[in-house]
Amino acid sequence: LLQVGYEPLPPTLGRNIFGRQIYHLPGLFAYAKHIMKIDGRAGLFKGLTPRLCSSAIGTIVHGKVLQILFGGAVPCLMPFPFQLGTSKNEPVSSLEQILKETSREMVARSSATIITHPFHVITLRCMVQFIGRETKYSGILSAFTTIYREEGILGFFAGLIPRLLGDILSLWLCNMLAYLINTYALENGVRAPCPAFEAAWRAGGGTEIVVRDRNSSGDSARMEVSGSKVLFVLLQVSTMSEMKSYSQAVTGFFASMLTYPFVLVSNLMAVNNCGLAGGLLPYAPTYSSWLDCWRQLHREGNMSRGNSLFFRKVPTGKRYVWG
Numbered sequence: 001l002l003q004v005g006y007e008p009l010p011p012t013l014g015r016n017i018f019g020r021q022i023y024h025l026p027g028l029f030a031y032a033k034h035i036m037k038i039d040g041r042a043g044l045f046k047g048l049t050p051r052l053c054s055s056a057i058g059t060i061v062h063g064k065v066l067q068i069l070f071g072g073a074v075p076c077l078m079p080f081p082f083q084l085g086t087s088k089n090e091p092v093s094s095l096e097q098i099l100k101e102t103s104r105e106m107v108a109r110s111s112a113t114i115i116t117h118p119f120h121v122i123t124l125r126c127m128v129q130f131i132g133r134e135t136k137y138s139g140i141l142s143a144f145t146t147i148y149r150e151e152g153i154l155g156f157f158a159g160l161i162p163r164l165l166g167d168i169l170s171l172w173l174c175n176m177l178a179y180l181i182n183t184y185a186l187e188n189g190v191r192a193p194c195p196a197f198e199a200a201w202r203a204g205g206g207t208e209i210v211v212r213d214r215n216s217s218g219d220s221a222r223m224e225v226s227g228s229k230v231l232f233v234l235l236q237v238s239t240m241s242e243m244k245s246y247s248q249a250v251t252g253f254f255a256s257m258l259t260y261p262f263v264l265v266s267n268l269m270a271v272n273n274c275g276l277a278g279g280l281l282p283y284a285p286t287y288s289s290w291l292d293c294w295r296q297l298h299r300e301g302n303m304s305r306g307n308s309l310f311f312r313k314v315p316t317g318k319r320y321v322w323g
Contacts, residue, residue, distance in 0.1 A: 001031075003267050003306035004278045006131050008034055011314050025312035035130065047126035050140055054119035058112040065108040095179065102175045106168055113167055118156035120163075121147070121270045132277025150275065159269035162290045166262025173255035174248070181247045261303045265293050 009030060011023040026034075035043045122143045129137060137143040147155040271279040272293070273286045280286070287293040297303050 003264050005283050023314040025314055028309040047123040050119040050122040054116040058116040061112040061115050062108045065111045069104045098179045106171055109167055117160050121158055124267055124270045128271045128276050128278035134276055159266035162262045163266035166259040170255040170259040174252045177251040178248045260307050265290050268293055
């Protein structure tokens with residue numbers, strides 16, 4: 001509803017962190033309270049059934065496509081960062097491997113998105129019905145019938161192209177940024193220990209450990225490692241693993257911020273000119289294509305509309321519909 005531009009509550013006068021007076025738009029909790037006041041608690045769960053169907057079907061399709069592409073084995077996209085026995089010049093996760101696995105993940109996600117997009121369209125339209133108090137999309141089967149009768153097959157895929165582009169760009173940005181950070185920032189720190197520890201490592205005594213290779217003919221390699229050295233290596237591996245998981249989360253958040261305009265355009269196109277009040281003026285004109293929607297949003301400065309649920313200020317010169 002925020003992405004459509006529906007603002008049922010007027011802004012309130014407040015101050016920013018610098019003490020300057022600005023108008024704040026209501027946040028998530030005020031918005032939810034308004035919906036509950038009109039539709040009760042059930043109003044907060046409009047579109048939940050098609051959303052659950054979309055998630056379940058998407059998970060199955062995603063897994064099946066990966067099994068087909070990988071021949072039944074689905075490897076981890078970001079392998080374990082530290083392996084005993086690898087040389088310093090041989091990265092555990094090569095760029096070629098990341099490119100190959102990201103490409104396969106792209107195919108799997110795109111397949112799941114295409115198949116589940118009709119449920120995504122129904123979910124959005126069930127939510128937008130709150131604006132005009134319509135009951136046009138009251139169930140999954142009736143919604144499929146209504147869309148097919150009024151818009152044909154293409155109606156089920158309204159807004160699909162910008163959604164696909166946003167997912168693909170977000171995936172590649174996330175994985176490539178994470179790879180660069182993990183390879184050139186984090187792993188360099190592991191491969192270059194501090195001089196004090198290096199001196200202690202060389203000077204310390206140790207106990208003999210036998211390392212057996214299951215793929216070898218039975219020969220064993222012997223090395224001397226002290227208990228403190230093993231402990232340091234384990235702590236180092238644990239720390240690096242945690243840092244790499246954090247870097248993946250940070251890059252994912254950064255990628256989602258950059259590709260948010262694609263999400264906004266996709267959702268607007270899914271409800272545009274579908275017979276609901278939220279898809280017509282004064283909330284949105286009739287867009288000829290998703291590129292037309294993109295250009296108009298960019299011209300109005302609304303490319304980030306709805307990306308924040310809290311601390312929402314009224315931008316200067318922007319138009320909103322109250323109530």
